[in-house]
Amino acid sequence: MAEEKLVSHEEFDGLKKEVSEGFSTxxxxxxxxxxxxxxxxxxxxxxANDKTAEPNDAYLEPVHxxxxxxxxxxxxxxxxxxxxxxxxxxxxxxxxxxxxxNSNASSSHLQYxxxxxxxxxxxxxxxxxxxxxxxxxxxxKLNPKKVE
Numbered sequence: 805m806a807e808e809k810l811v812s813h814e815e816f817d818g819l820k821k822e823v824s825e826g827f828s829t830x831x832x833x834x835x836x837x838x839x840x841x842x843x844x845x846x847x848x849x850x851x852a853n854d855k856t857a858e859p860n861d862a863y864l865e866p867v868h869x870x871x872x873x874x875x876x877x878x879x880x881x882x883x884x885x886x887x888x889x890x891x892x893x894x895x896x897x898x899x900x901x902x903x904x905x906n907s908n909a910s911s912s913h914l915q916y917x918x919x920x921x922x923x924x925x926x927x928x929x930x931x932x933x934x935x936x937x938x939x940x941x942x943x944x945k946l947n948p949k950k951v952e
Contacts, residue, residue: 865890867898871933875900878934878941882906888926895925898933900940908947 887899907920
């Protein structure tokens with residue numbers, strides 16, 4: 805049988821105070837409306853469906869300043885931002901994201917994807933990037949946005 809231990813009045817009052825504070829903390833947490841699982845899923849689904857032109861930083865690396873400078877020089881203000889990612893297999897990928905107001909993508913494309921992203925595998929380093937930026941600039945100039 806366990807040995808009984810007597811506590812002083814001070815120790816008892818201290819324990820009583822700790823239990824009371826813990827209990828009031830629990831009551832306060834219960835009073836605040838906790839998110840249900842369904843509410844959490846709705847919030848997560850909304851975030852997943854909210855595609856913006858912001859880069860997803862999970863797989864991205866900093867873009868070389870020369871690559872950004874070349875994109876700005878050739879494509880101009882139509883560039884929203886540039887991205888680089890390194891897949892597990894294959895060449896690095898360079899992406900230019902075009903601002904929605906400057907994009908010549910179809911309305912159905914923008915409605916579905918929310919952004920105009922143009923990506924190329926970088927096989928020959930900066931030469932590939934320069935050529936790709938020229939092609940994107942040429943596409944934007946030759947196929948101007950149509951008013952729909």
